[in-house]
Amino acid sequence: MKEFELIKEYFSFSQSHSDTVIEGVGDDCAVLSVPDKRQLVTSVDTLVDGVHFFSDIDPADIAYKSLAVNVSDLAAMGAKPLGFTLAIALPKVDTQWLEAFSYGLKQASETFNIPLIGGDTTQGPLTISVTVFGTVKTGKALLRKSAQLDDDIWVTGYLGDAAAALGLHSKLNQLNDAETYLWQRLLRPEPPLAFARKLSKIAHAAIDVSDGLMADLGHILEKSNCSAKIKVASLPLSEQLTEFVGLEGAREFALNGGDDYELCFTAKSSMRNKILNLAEDFKVNVHRIGSITAGEETDIQLLLDGKPFQPKRQGWQHFSE
Protein backbone atom coordinates (compact mmCIF):
# COMPACT_ATOMS: atom_id res chain seq x y z
CA MET A 1 0.00 0.00 0.00
CA LYS A 2 1.34 3.41 -0.92
CA GLU A 3 1.34 6.42 1.38
CA PHE A 4 -1.47 8.24 -0.42
CA GLU A 5 -3.71 5.18 -0.45
CA LEU A 6 -2.99 4.65 3.22
CA ILE A 7 -4.02 8.20 4.08
CA LYS A 8 -7.12 7.91 1.93
CA GLU A 9 -8.10 4.61 3.51
CA TYR A 10 -7.46 5.34 7.16
CA PHE A 11 -7.13 9.07 7.69
CA SER A 12 -9.77 10.77 5.58
CA PHE A 13 -12.75 10.40 7.85
CA SER A 14 -13.16 13.90 9.09
CA GLN A 15 -13.75 16.50 6.42
CA SER A 16 -16.63 18.25 8.11
CA HIS A 17 -16.58 21.71 9.77
CA SER A 18 -16.65 23.33 6.37
CA ASP A 19 -17.08 26.75 7.94
CA THR A 20 -13.55 26.70 9.31
CA VAL A 21 -11.67 24.00 7.37
CA ILE A 22 -11.24 25.47 3.89
CA GLU A 23 -8.81 22.80 2.67
CA GLY A 24 -8.22 19.65 4.70
CA VAL A 25 -6.06 16.60 3.93
CA GLY A 26 -4.68 16.66 0.39
CA ASP A 27 -2.75 19.85 -0.33
CA ASP A 28 0.70 21.07 0.74
CA CYS A 29 -0.93 22.70 3.74
CA ALA A 30 -4.36 22.66 5.29
CA VAL A 31 -6.16 26.00 5.08
CA LEU A 32 -8.22 27.17 8.05
CA SER A 33 -10.22 30.30 8.61
CA VAL A 34 -9.70 32.00 11.94
CA PRO A 35 -12.62 34.27 12.79
CA ASP A 36 -11.93 37.96 13.39
CA LYS A 37 -11.18 38.97 16.97
CA ARG A 38 -9.95 35.49 17.80
CA GLN A 39 -6.41 34.22 18.30
CA LEU A 40 -5.00 30.89 17.25
CA VAL A 41 -3.78 28.51 19.94
CA THR A 42 -1.78 25.41 19.11
CA SER A 43 0.02 22.59 20.87
CA VAL A 44 1.82 19.38 19.95
CA ASP A 45 2.34 16.19 21.94
CA THR A 46 4.16 13.07 20.89
CA LEU A 47 3.46 9.54 22.07
CA VAL A 48 6.19 6.96 21.62
CA ASP A 49 5.69 3.20 21.64
CA GLY A 50 6.95 1.69 24.89
CA VAL A 51 7.41 5.11 26.51
CA HIS A 52 3.91 6.63 26.52
CA PHE A 53 1.89 3.51 25.92
CA PHE A 54 2.30 -0.24 26.20
CA SER A 55 2.97 -1.86 22.82
CA ASP A 56 0.14 -4.37 23.22
CA ILE A 57 -2.61 -1.83 23.88
CA ASP A 58 -5.57 -1.74 21.48
CA PRO A 59 -4.54 0.74 18.75
CA ALA A 60 -7.99 2.35 19.09
CA ASP A 61 -7.07 3.33 22.65
CA ILE A 62 -3.64 4.59 21.58
CA ALA A 63 -5.26 6.77 18.93
CA TYR A 64 -7.94 8.06 21.28
CA LYS A 65 -5.40 9.02 23.88
CA SER A 66 -3.06 10.64 21.34
CA LEU A 67 -5.77 13.12 20.47
CA ALA A 68 -7.25 13.44 23.97
CA VAL A 69 -3.96 14.49 25.59
CA ASN A 70 -3.65 17.28 23.02
CA VAL A 71 -7.27 18.34 23.39
CA SER A 72 -6.41 18.66 27.07
CA ASP A 73 -3.98 21.45 26.14
CA LEU A 74 -6.76 23.24 24.27
CA ALA A 75 -8.96 22.89 27.34
CA ALA A 76 -6.21 24.41 29.47
CA MET A 77 -6.36 27.54 27.29
CA GLY A 78 -10.16 27.72 27.32
CA ALA A 79 -10.05 27.25 23.55
CA LYS A 80 -12.60 26.24 20.95
CA PRO A 81 -11.22 23.38 18.82
CA LEU A 82 -10.43 24.13 15.18
CA GLY A 83 -8.71 20.97 13.95
CA PHE A 84 -5.76 18.63 14.39
CA THR A 85 -2.96 17.11 12.33
CA LEU A 86 -1.48 13.66 12.79
CA ALA A 87 2.15 12.84 12.05
CA ILE A 88 2.66 9.12 12.44
CA ALA A 89 5.71 6.95 11.91
CA LEU A 90 4.81 3.28 11.40
CA PRO A 91 7.26 0.36 11.35
CA LYS A 92 5.17 -1.33 8.66
CA VAL A 93 1.72 -1.25 7.10
CA ASP A 94 -0.42 -3.45 9.36
CA THR A 95 -3.96 -2.96 8.07
CA GLN A 96 -5.58 -4.48 11.14
CA TRP A 97 -3.61 -2.16 13.40
CA LEU A 98 -4.42 0.83 11.17
CA GLU A 99 -8.12 0.03 11.08
CA ALA A 100 -8.31 -0.04 14.86
CA PHE A 101 -6.18 3.09 15.15
CA SER A 102 -8.34 4.93 12.65
CA TYR A 103 -11.48 3.85 14.53
CA GLY A 104 -10.22 5.20 17.86
CA LEU A 105 -9.01 8.42 16.27
CA LYS A 106 -12.41 8.98 14.70
CA GLN A 107 -14.08 8.33 18.06
CA ALA A 108 -11.95 10.97 19.74
CA SER A 109 -12.40 13.36 16.83
CA GLU A 110 -16.17 13.08 17.24
CA THR A 111 -16.15 13.18 21.05
CA PHE A 112 -14.18 16.41 21.11
CA ASN A 113 -15.72 17.75 17.90
CA ILE A 114 -12.35 18.43 16.30
CA PRO A 115 -11.69 17.48 12.65
CA LEU A 116 -8.54 15.88 11.23
CA ILE A 117 -7.15 18.45 8.80
CA GLY A 118 -3.85 16.98 7.64
CA GLY A 119 -0.79 15.03 8.55
CA ASP A 120 2.17 12.99 7.54
CA THR A 121 2.59 9.23 7.36
CA THR A 122 6.08 7.84 7.26
CA GLN A 123 8.08 4.73 7.99
CA GLY A 124 9.90 4.45 11.32
CA PRO A 125 9.57 3.32 14.93
CA LEU A 126 5.96 3.81 16.06
CA THR A 127 5.71 7.48 17.02
CA ILE A 128 2.49 9.48 17.07
CA SER A 129 2.64 13.25 17.04
CA VAL A 130 -0.62 15.18 17.16
CA THR A 131 -0.86 18.95 16.76
CA VAL A 132 -4.11 20.61 17.81
CA PHE A 133 -5.43 23.98 16.76
CA GLY A 134 -8.04 26.06 18.48
CA THR A 135 -9.14 29.63 18.87
CA VAL A 136 -9.74 31.91 21.82
CA LYS A 137 -11.22 35.39 21.97
CA THR A 138 -8.32 37.79 21.57
CA GLY A 139 -6.66 38.28 24.95
CA LYS A 140 -8.89 35.71 26.68
CA ALA A 141 -6.67 32.63 26.72
CA LEU A 142 -6.31 31.01 30.15
CA LEU A 143 -2.58 31.45 30.75
CA ARG A 144 -0.31 29.99 33.38
CA LYS A 145 0.94 33.45 34.30
CA SER A 146 -2.42 34.92 35.32
CA ALA A 147 -2.94 33.51 38.81
CA GLN A 148 -3.59 36.22 41.40
CA LEU A 149 -3.05 36.47 45.14
CA ASP A 150 -5.84 34.80 47.16
CA ASP A 151 -7.28 33.03 44.12
CA ASP A 152 -8.94 29.71 44.88
CA ILE A 153 -7.22 26.70 43.32
CA TRP A 154 -9.60 24.23 41.69
CA VAL A 155 -9.23 20.91 39.90
CA THR A 156 -11.70 19.03 37.73
CA GLY A 157 -12.45 15.33 37.99
CA TYR A 158 -10.44 12.98 40.16
CA LEU A 159 -6.68 12.88 40.40
CA GLY A 160 -4.27 9.95 40.54
CA ASP A 161 -6.44 7.31 38.84
CA ALA A 162 -4.33 7.00 35.68
CA ALA A 163 -0.99 6.83 37.45
CA ALA A 164 -2.28 4.13 39.79
CA ALA A 165 -3.54 2.14 36.81
CA LEU A 166 -0.07 1.78 35.27
CA GLY A 167 0.64 -1.17 37.55
CA LEU A 168 -2.43 -3.03 36.26
CA HIS A 169 -0.94 -3.79 32.86
CA SER A 170 0.43 -7.14 33.99
CA LYS A 171 -2.99 -8.48 35.04
CA LEU A 172 -5.47 -7.12 32.51
CA ASN A 173 -7.38 -10.42 32.33
CA GLN A 174 -8.31 -10.34 35.97
CA LEU A 175 -9.34 -6.79 36.82
CA ASN A 176 -12.10 -6.17 39.36
CA ASP A 177 -14.58 -3.31 38.87
CA ALA A 178 -12.47 -0.67 40.58
CA GLU A 179 -9.40 -1.69 38.62
CA THR A 180 -11.34 -1.68 35.34
CA TYR A 181 -12.42 1.88 36.07
CA LEU A 182 -8.85 2.94 36.79
CA TRP A 183 -7.54 1.25 33.66
CA GLN A 184 -10.12 3.09 31.56
CA ARG A 185 -9.06 6.35 33.14
CA LEU A 186 -5.51 5.67 31.93
CA LEU A 187 -6.60 4.64 28.43
CA ARG A 188 -9.30 7.19 27.76
CA PRO A 189 -8.70 10.59 29.30
CA GLU A 190 -11.68 12.94 29.07
CA PRO A 191 -10.42 16.53 29.28
CA PRO A 192 -13.31 18.87 30.19
CA LEU A 193 -13.11 20.84 26.94
CA ALA A 194 -16.62 22.30 26.76
CA PHE A 195 -16.55 23.32 30.43
CA ALA A 196 -13.13 24.93 29.97
CA ARG A 197 -14.34 27.13 27.11
CA LYS A 198 -16.86 28.80 29.38
CA LEU A 199 -14.31 28.98 32.16
CA SER A 200 -12.22 31.52 30.27
CA LYS A 201 -14.62 34.26 31.34
CA ILE A 202 -14.48 33.26 35.00
CA ALA A 203 -11.03 31.90 35.84
CA HIS A 204 -7.59 33.51 35.90
CA ALA A 205 -4.95 30.85 35.24
CA ALA A 206 -5.22 27.24 34.08
CA ILE A 207 -3.04 24.25 33.22
CA ASP A 208 -3.82 20.67 32.40
CA VAL A 209 -2.67 18.11 34.93
CA SER A 210 -0.49 15.81 32.85
CA ASP A 211 2.73 15.52 34.85
CA GLY A 212 1.10 15.44 38.28
CA LEU A 213 -0.62 18.17 40.29
CA MET A 214 2.51 19.29 42.15
CA ALA A 215 4.54 19.69 38.95
CA ASP A 216 1.77 21.33 36.96
CA LEU A 217 0.54 23.68 39.68
CA GLY A 218 4.23 24.49 40.06
CA HIS A 219 4.23 25.85 36.50
CA ILE A 220 1.36 28.20 37.31
CA LEU A 221 3.19 29.42 40.41
CA GLU A 222 6.44 29.90 38.53
CA LYS A 223 4.82 31.88 35.73
CA SER A 224 2.62 33.88 38.10
CA ASN A 225 5.37 34.52 40.68
CA CYS A 226 3.41 33.27 43.64
CA SER A 227 3.04 30.35 46.02
CA ALA A 228 0.18 28.06 47.00
CA LYS A 229 -1.43 26.32 49.91
CA ILE A 230 -3.13 22.97 49.26
CA LYS A 231 -5.41 21.11 51.63
CA VAL A 232 -4.52 17.49 51.14
CA ALA A 233 -7.87 16.38 52.56
CA SER A 234 -9.61 18.27 49.73
CA LEU A 235 -7.84 16.41 46.91
CA PRO A 236 -10.52 14.74 44.79
CA LEU A 237 -9.99 10.99 45.04
CA SER A 238 -12.14 8.42 43.30
CA GLU A 239 -13.63 5.68 45.47
CA GLN A 240 -11.96 3.20 43.14
CA LEU A 241 -8.52 4.68 43.70
CA THR A 242 -8.94 4.65 47.46
CA GLU A 243 -10.18 1.06 47.28
CA PHE A 244 -7.18 0.09 45.16
CA VAL A 245 -4.31 1.76 47.03
CA GLY A 246 -5.81 3.05 50.29
CA LEU A 247 -6.23 6.69 51.31
CA GLU A 248 -2.55 7.41 51.83
CA GLY A 249 -1.55 5.88 48.51
CA ALA A 250 -4.39 7.68 46.75
CA ARG A 251 -3.13 11.03 48.05
CA GLU A 252 0.35 10.26 46.76
CA PHE A 253 -0.98 9.42 43.30
CA ALA A 254 -3.22 12.50 43.32
CA LEU A 255 -0.30 14.79 44.15
CA ASN A 256 2.38 13.33 41.91
CA GLY A 257 0.84 10.86 39.48
CA GLY A 258 0.73 11.87 35.85
CA ASP A 259 -1.66 11.29 32.96
CA ASP A 260 -4.78 12.73 34.60
CA TYR A 261 -5.60 15.25 31.86
CA GLU A 262 -7.86 17.12 34.22
CA LEU A 263 -7.69 20.90 34.68
CA CYS A 264 -6.12 22.84 37.50
CA PHE A 265 -7.29 26.46 37.51
CA THR A 266 -7.39 29.50 39.74
CA ALA A 267 -10.19 32.02 40.19
CA LYS A 268 -11.35 34.73 42.56
CA SER A 269 -13.27 33.46 45.59
CA SER A 270 -16.24 35.58 44.46
CA MET A 271 -16.55 33.23 41.47
CA ARG A 272 -17.27 30.11 43.51
CA ASN A 273 -20.98 29.93 42.75
CA LYS A 274 -20.46 30.62 39.06
CA ILE A 275 -17.90 27.85 38.86
CA LEU A 276 -20.12 25.36 40.69
CA ASN A 277 -23.08 26.21 38.44
CA LEU A 278 -20.97 25.91 35.30
CA ALA A 279 -19.64 22.55 36.46
CA GLU A 280 -23.20 21.36 37.04
CA ASP A 281 -24.25 22.53 33.57
CA PHE A 282 -21.46 20.55 31.94
CA LYS A 283 -21.64 17.58 34.31
CA VAL A 284 -18.03 18.11 35.38
CA ASN A 285 -16.83 17.47 38.92
CA VAL A 286 -14.90 20.37 40.39
CA HIS A 287 -13.13 20.58 43.72
CA ARG A 288 -11.59 23.54 45.47
CA ILE A 289 -8.29 22.32 46.89
CA GLY A 290 -6.46 25.41 48.10
CA SER A 291 -5.46 28.97 47.38
CA ILE A 292 -2.76 31.17 45.90
CA THR A 293 -0.49 32.77 48.50
CA ALA A 294 2.11 35.52 48.44
CA GLY A 295 5.79 34.87 47.89
CA GLU A 296 7.80 34.40 44.73
CA GLU A 297 9.33 31.12 45.88
CA THR A 298 6.71 29.14 43.92
CA ASP A 299 6.38 27.02 47.01
CA ILE A 300 3.51 24.57 47.46
CA GLN A 301 2.55 24.20 51.11
CA LEU A 302 0.67 20.96 51.68
CA LEU A 303 -1.53 20.87 54.75
CA LEU A 304 -3.32 17.98 56.40
CA ASP A 305 -5.31 18.68 59.56
CA GLY A 306 -3.54 22.02 59.74
CA LYS A 307 -0.09 20.40 59.78
CA PRO A 308 2.54 20.25 57.01
CA PHE A 309 2.26 17.14 54.84
CA GLN A 310 5.27 15.63 53.10
CA PRO A 311 4.61 13.59 49.92
CA LYS A 312 6.99 10.75 49.08
CA ARG A 313 7.89 11.36 45.46
CA GLN A 314 8.17 13.97 42.71
CA GLY A 315 6.18 14.41 39.47
CA TRP A 316 7.06 12.68 36.25
CA GLN A 317 9.91 14.14 34.16
CA HIS A 318 11.31 12.89 30.90
CA PHE A 319 15.07 12.43 30.93
CA SER A 320 15.29 12.90 34.70
CA GLU A 321 18.01 10.94 36.46
Place this chain on the structure above:
Amino acid sequence: MKEFELIKEYFSFSQSHSDTVIEGVGDDCAVLSVPDKRQLVTSVDTLVDGVHFFSDIDPADIAYKSLAVNVSDLAAMGAKPLGFTLAIALPKVDTQWLEAFSYGLKQASETFNIPLIGGDTTQGPLTISVTVFGTVKTGKALLRKSAQLDDDIWVTGYLGDAAAALGLHSKLNQLNDAETYLWQRLLRPEPPLAFARKLSKIAHAAIDVSDGLMADLGHILEKSNCSAKIKVASLPLSEQLTEFVGLEGAREFALNGGDDYELCFTAKSSMRNKILNLAEDFKVNVHRIGSITAGEETDIQLLLDGKPFQPKRQGWQHFSE
Protein backbone atom coordinates in the same frame (compact mmCIF):
# COMPACT_ATOMS: atom_id res chain seq x y z
CA MET B 1 18.84 17.13 32.59
CA LYS B 2 15.09 17.47 32.93
CA GLU B 3 12.73 18.16 30.04
CA PHE B 4 12.06 21.76 31.03
CA GLU B 5 15.75 22.57 31.40
CA LEU B 6 16.43 20.93 28.06
CA ILE B 7 13.82 23.07 26.32
CA LYS B 8 15.12 26.19 28.03
CA GLU B 9 18.71 25.41 27.08
CA TYR B 10 18.30 24.35 23.47
CA PHE B 11 14.89 25.41 22.21
CA SER B 12 14.21 28.89 23.52
CA PHE B 13 16.15 30.91 20.98
CA SER B 14 13.35 32.38 18.97
CA GLN B 15 10.94 34.53 20.88
CA SER B 16 10.84 37.42 18.44
CA HIS B 17 7.96 38.39 16.14
CA SER B 18 6.06 39.81 19.09
CA ASP B 19 3.40 41.22 16.77
CA THR B 20 2.12 37.74 15.94
CA VAL B 21 3.46 35.41 18.67
CA ILE B 22 1.49 36.37 21.76
CA GLU B 23 2.64 33.42 23.86
CA GLY B 24 5.47 31.19 22.67
CA VAL B 25 7.17 28.24 24.40
CA GLY B 26 6.02 27.80 27.99
CA ASP B 27 2.25 27.49 28.26
CA ASP B 28 -0.16 24.67 27.44
CA CYS B 29 -0.51 26.11 23.94
CA ALA B 30 1.22 28.82 21.98
CA VAL B 31 -1.01 31.80 21.21
CA LEU B 32 -0.75 33.45 17.80
CA SER B 33 -2.61 36.36 16.30
CA VAL B 34 -3.90 35.85 12.78
CA PRO B 35 -4.54 39.17 11.06
CA ASP B 36 -8.05 39.89 9.77
CA LYS B 37 -8.78 38.83 6.19
CA ARG B 38 -6.10 36.18 6.32
CA GLN B 39 -6.41 32.42 6.61
CA LEU B 40 -4.19 30.06 8.53
CA VAL B 41 -2.21 27.44 6.62
CA THR B 42 -0.42 24.61 8.38
CA SER B 43 1.57 21.51 7.54
CA VAL B 44 3.53 18.83 9.37
CA ASP B 45 6.43 16.68 8.21
CA THR B 46 8.30 14.05 10.16
CA LEU B 47 11.92 13.03 9.68
CA VAL B 48 12.98 9.66 11.05
CA ASP B 49 16.56 8.63 11.78
CA GLY B 50 17.81 6.20 9.14
CA VAL B 51 14.78 6.79 6.90
CA HIS B 52 14.93 10.52 6.06
CA PHE B 53 18.51 11.20 7.03
CA PHE B 54 21.71 9.28 7.63
CA SER B 55 22.41 8.79 11.33
CA ASP B 56 25.93 10.21 11.08
CA ILE B 57 24.92 13.54 9.53
CA ASP B 58 25.78 16.74 11.40
CA PRO B 59 22.75 17.41 13.65
CA ALA B 60 22.83 21.05 12.49
CA ASP B 61 22.06 19.84 8.97
CA ILE B 62 19.32 17.51 10.22
CA ALA B 63 17.69 20.39 12.08
CA TYR B 64 18.03 22.78 9.16
CA LYS B 65 16.42 20.33 6.79
CA SER B 66 13.63 19.44 9.24
CA LEU B 67 12.46 23.02 9.15
CA ALA B 68 13.29 23.70 5.48
CA VAL B 69 11.14 20.83 4.16
CA ASN B 70 8.19 22.22 6.09
CA VAL B 71 8.84 25.78 5.00
CA SER B 72 8.68 24.34 1.50
CA ASP B 73 5.02 23.48 2.13
CA LEU B 74 4.35 27.07 3.16
CA ALA B 75 6.04 28.23 -0.05
CA ALA B 76 3.80 25.91 -2.03
CA MET B 77 0.76 27.75 -0.63
CA GLY B 78 2.23 31.20 -1.23
CA ALA B 79 2.09 31.75 2.53
CA LYS B 80 3.74 34.17 4.90
CA PRO B 81 5.41 32.28 7.78
CA LEU B 82 3.91 32.68 11.24
CA GLY B 83 5.82 30.15 13.35
CA PHE B 84 6.69 26.51 13.85
CA THR B 85 6.56 23.87 16.55
CA LEU B 86 9.08 21.08 17.07
CA ALA B 87 8.15 17.67 18.47
CA ILE B 88 11.31 15.67 18.96
CA ALA B 89 11.87 12.20 20.37
CA LEU B 90 15.45 11.66 21.53
CA PRO B 91 16.99 8.34 22.55
CA LYS B 92 19.05 10.11 25.21
CA VAL B 93 20.23 13.58 26.23
CA ASP B 94 23.42 14.12 24.24
CA THR B 95 24.33 17.75 24.88
CA GLN B 96 26.82 17.93 22.02
CA TRP B 97 24.21 16.61 19.60
CA LEU B 98 21.59 18.98 20.99
CA GLU B 99 23.87 22.00 20.72
CA ALA B 100 24.53 21.31 17.05
CA PHE B 101 20.86 20.58 16.39
CA SER B 102 19.79 23.78 18.13
CA TYR B 103 22.37 25.74 16.11
CA GLY B 104 21.08 24.43 12.77
CA LEU B 105 17.46 24.97 13.78
CA LYS B 106 18.21 28.57 14.69
CA GLN B 107 19.97 29.08 11.35
CA ALA B 108 16.93 27.85 9.45
CA SER B 109 14.58 29.83 11.69
CA GLU B 110 16.51 32.99 10.83
CA THR B 111 16.94 32.18 7.13
CA PHE B 112 13.21 31.68 6.66
CA ASN B 113 12.25 34.29 9.25
CA ILE B 114 9.96 31.90 11.12
CA PRO B 115 10.03 31.72 14.95
CA LEU B 116 9.90 28.59 17.11
CA ILE B 117 6.69 28.89 19.09
CA GLY B 118 6.43 25.63 20.99
CA GLY B 119 6.98 21.93 20.96
CA ASP B 120 7.39 18.69 22.79
CA THR B 121 10.53 16.87 23.85
CA THR B 122 10.27 13.23 24.71
CA GLN B 123 12.28 10.05 24.96
CA GLY B 124 12.22 7.60 22.07
CA PRO B 125 13.85 6.66 18.76
CA LEU B 126 15.14 9.84 17.08
CA THR B 127 12.09 11.31 15.32
CA ILE B 128 11.70 14.95 14.40
CA SER B 129 8.27 16.32 13.64
CA VAL B 130 7.96 19.96 12.63
CA THR B 131 4.64 21.75 12.18
CA VAL B 132 4.69 25.08 10.35
CA PHE B 133 2.10 27.82 10.45
CA GLY B 134 1.60 30.60 7.96
CA THR B 135 -1.06 32.91 6.67
CA VAL B 136 -2.44 33.71 3.24
CA LYS B 137 -4.87 36.36 2.14
CA THR B 138 -8.33 34.82 2.41
CA GLY B 139 -9.01 32.79 -0.71
CA LYS B 140 -5.54 33.39 -2.16
CA ALA B 141 -3.72 30.16 -1.21
CA LEU B 142 -1.97 28.45 -4.14
CA LEU B 143 -3.89 25.18 -4.27
CA ARG B 144 -3.21 21.99 -6.18
CA LYS B 145 -6.70 22.06 -7.61
CA SER B 146 -6.43 25.41 -9.39
CA ALA B 147 -4.48 24.53 -12.55
CA GLN B 148 -6.27 25.60 -15.73
CA LEU B 149 -6.21 24.41 -19.31
CA ASP B 150 -3.26 25.79 -21.31
CA ASP B 151 -1.46 27.04 -18.19
CA ASP B 152 2.31 27.04 -18.45
CA ILE B 153 4.05 24.67 -16.06
CA TRP B 154 7.06 26.16 -14.27
CA VAL B 155 9.63 24.93 -11.80
CA THR B 156 12.06 26.85 -9.64
CA GLY B 157 15.74 26.00 -9.21
CA TYR B 158 17.26 22.80 -10.52
CA LEU B 159 15.77 19.35 -10.18
CA GLY B 160 17.37 16.03 -9.36
CA ASP B 161 20.43 17.28 -7.44
CA ALA B 162 19.38 16.00 -4.04
CA ALA B 163 18.33 12.55 -5.23
CA ALA B 164 21.61 12.11 -7.09
CA ALA B 165 23.52 13.11 -3.96
CA LEU B 166 22.14 10.23 -1.91
CA GLY B 167 24.79 7.92 -3.36
CA LEU B 168 27.60 10.19 -2.16
CA HIS B 169 27.18 9.32 1.49
CA SER B 170 29.74 6.51 1.31
CA LYS B 171 32.55 8.79 0.12
CA LEU B 172 32.06 12.09 1.90
CA ASN B 173 35.78 12.55 2.52
CA GLN B 174 36.62 12.60 -1.15
CA LEU B 175 34.00 14.75 -2.88
CA ASN B 176 34.96 16.90 -5.85
CA ASP B 177 33.41 20.34 -6.34
CA ALA B 178 30.37 19.14 -8.26
CA GLU B 179 29.70 16.41 -5.71
CA THR B 180 30.09 18.87 -2.83
CA TYR B 181 27.46 21.10 -4.45
CA LEU B 182 25.08 18.16 -4.87
CA TRP B 183 25.60 17.01 -1.28
CA GLN B 184 24.79 20.51 -0.01
CA ARG B 185 21.63 20.49 -2.10
CA LEU B 186 20.55 17.33 -0.28
CA LEU B 187 21.47 18.66 3.17
CA ARG B 188 20.26 22.22 2.90
CA PRO B 189 17.18 22.70 0.74
CA GLU B 190 16.33 26.34 0.06
CA PRO B 191 12.61 26.58 -0.75
CA PRO B 192 11.88 29.88 -2.54
CA LEU B 193 9.61 31.19 0.20
CA ALA B 194 9.77 34.94 -0.44
CA PHE B 195 9.33 34.48 -4.20
CA ALA B 196 6.36 32.18 -3.62
CA ARG B 197 4.52 34.74 -1.49
CA LYS B 198 4.43 37.16 -4.41
CA LEU B 199 3.55 34.33 -6.75
CA SER B 200 0.13 33.88 -5.18
CA LYS B 201 -1.15 36.87 -7.15
CA ILE B 202 0.17 35.56 -10.46
CA ALA B 203 0.03 31.75 -10.49
CA HIS B 204 -2.88 29.32 -10.39
CA ALA B 205 -1.72 26.06 -8.82
CA ALA B 206 1.45 25.13 -6.95
CA ILE B 207 3.07 22.20 -5.18
CA ASP B 208 6.50 21.65 -3.72
CA VAL B 209 8.64 19.05 -5.46
CA SER B 210 9.46 16.66 -2.63
CA ASP B 211 8.63 13.23 -4.05
CA GLY B 212 9.85 13.90 -7.57
CA LEU B 213 8.42 16.07 -10.36
CA MET B 214 6.33 13.31 -11.94
CA ALA B 215 4.68 12.36 -8.66
CA ASP B 216 4.13 15.93 -7.48
CA LEU B 217 2.92 17.35 -10.78
CA GLY B 218 0.65 14.31 -10.80
CA HIS B 219 -1.03 15.62 -7.64
CA ILE B 220 -1.79 18.93 -9.35
CA LEU B 221 -3.25 17.10 -12.33
CA GLU B 222 -5.32 14.80 -10.17
CA LYS B 223 -6.77 17.65 -8.10
CA SER B 224 -7.29 19.88 -11.16
CA ASN B 225 -8.70 17.11 -13.37
CA CYS B 226 -6.35 17.70 -16.26
CA SER B 227 -3.26 16.35 -17.99
CA ALA B 228 0.14 17.79 -18.86
CA LYS B 229 2.79 17.89 -21.52
CA ILE B 230 6.42 18.23 -20.40
CA LYS B 231 9.39 19.01 -22.65
CA VAL B 232 12.19 16.88 -21.24
CA ALA B 233 14.80 19.12 -22.87
CA SER B 234 13.46 22.05 -20.78
CA LEU B 235 13.99 20.36 -17.42
CA PRO B 236 16.35 22.55 -15.39
CA LEU B 237 19.50 20.54 -14.74
CA SER B 238 22.49 21.84 -12.82
CA GLU B 239 25.88 21.59 -14.52
CA GLN B 240 27.06 19.64 -11.51
CA LEU B 241 24.33 17.04 -11.87
CA THR B 242 25.06 16.57 -15.58
CA GLU B 243 28.77 16.31 -14.80
CA PHE B 244 28.04 13.71 -12.13
CA VAL B 245 25.58 11.40 -13.88
CA GLY B 246 25.50 12.54 -17.52
CA LEU B 247 22.58 14.12 -19.36
CA GLU B 248 20.41 11.01 -19.48
CA GLY B 249 20.91 10.24 -15.81
CA ALA B 250 20.28 13.87 -14.90
CA ARG B 251 16.92 13.80 -16.67
CA GLU B 252 15.95 10.66 -14.78
CA PHE B 253 16.81 12.27 -11.45
CA ALA B 254 15.02 15.49 -12.45
CA LEU B 255 11.83 13.60 -13.31
CA ASN B 256 11.69 11.14 -10.46
CA GLY B 257 14.22 12.06 -7.79
CA GLY B 258 12.85 13.36 -4.51
CA ASP B 259 14.02 15.90 -1.93
CA ASP B 260 14.30 18.89 -4.28
CA TYR B 261 12.03 21.22 -2.29
CA GLU B 262 11.66 23.46 -5.29
CA LEU B 263 8.28 24.70 -6.52
CA CYS B 264 6.24 23.44 -9.44
CA PHE B 265 3.51 25.91 -10.38
CA THR B 266 1.15 26.71 -13.21
CA ALA B 267 0.15 30.11 -14.60
CA LYS B 268 -1.46 31.69 -17.64
CA SER B 269 0.91 32.24 -20.53
CA SER B 270 0.15 35.97 -20.33
CA MET B 271 1.98 35.96 -16.99
CA ARG B 272 5.34 34.93 -18.39
CA ASN B 273 7.00 38.32 -18.13
CA LYS B 274 5.65 38.96 -14.65
CA ILE B 275 7.00 35.62 -13.50
CA LEU B 276 10.42 36.22 -15.03
CA ASN B 277 10.62 39.68 -13.47
CA LEU B 278 9.56 38.37 -10.08
CA ALA B 279 12.15 35.62 -10.29
CA GLU B 280 14.82 38.18 -11.09
CA ASP B 281 13.77 40.35 -8.15
CA PHE B 282 14.10 37.43 -5.76
CA LYS B 283 17.17 35.88 -7.42
CA VAL B 284 15.28 32.66 -8.06
CA ASN B 285 15.82 30.55 -11.17
CA VAL B 286 12.60 29.66 -12.96
CA HIS B 287 12.11 27.43 -15.97
CA ARG B 288 9.03 26.85 -18.08
CA ILE B 289 8.89 23.11 -18.71
CA GLY B 290 5.50 22.42 -20.29
CA SER B 291 1.80 23.10 -20.22
CA ILE B 292 -1.52 21.89 -18.87
CA THR B 293 -3.55 19.92 -21.40
CA ALA B 294 -7.15 18.69 -21.55
CA GLY B 295 -8.24 15.27 -20.36
CA GLU B 296 -9.10 13.99 -16.92
CA GLU B 297 -6.66 11.09 -17.11
CA THR B 298 -4.04 13.07 -15.16
CA ASP B 299 -1.59 11.85 -17.73
CA ILE B 300 1.89 13.34 -18.07
CA GLN B 301 3.12 13.25 -21.65
CA LEU B 302 6.91 13.52 -21.78
CA LEU B 303 8.35 14.78 -25.04
CA LEU B 304 11.93 14.86 -26.27
CA ASP B 305 12.60 16.22 -29.76
CA GLY B 306 8.87 15.92 -30.41
CA LYS B 307 8.83 12.20 -29.59
CA PRO B 308 7.47 10.42 -26.50
CA PHE B 309 10.07 9.93 -23.80
CA GLN B 310 9.91 7.00 -21.34
CA PRO B 311 11.57 7.48 -17.94
CA LYS B 312 12.96 4.42 -16.18
CA ARG B 313 11.54 4.64 -12.68
CA GLN B 314 8.73 6.03 -10.55
CA GLY B 315 8.79 8.70 -7.80
CA TRP B 316 9.49 7.92 -4.18
CA GLN B 317 6.70 6.42 -2.10
CA HIS B 318 6.73 5.40 1.53
CA PHE B 319 5.52 1.86 2.15
CA SER B 320 5.54 0.99 -1.57
CA GLU B 321 6.30 -2.61 -2.43
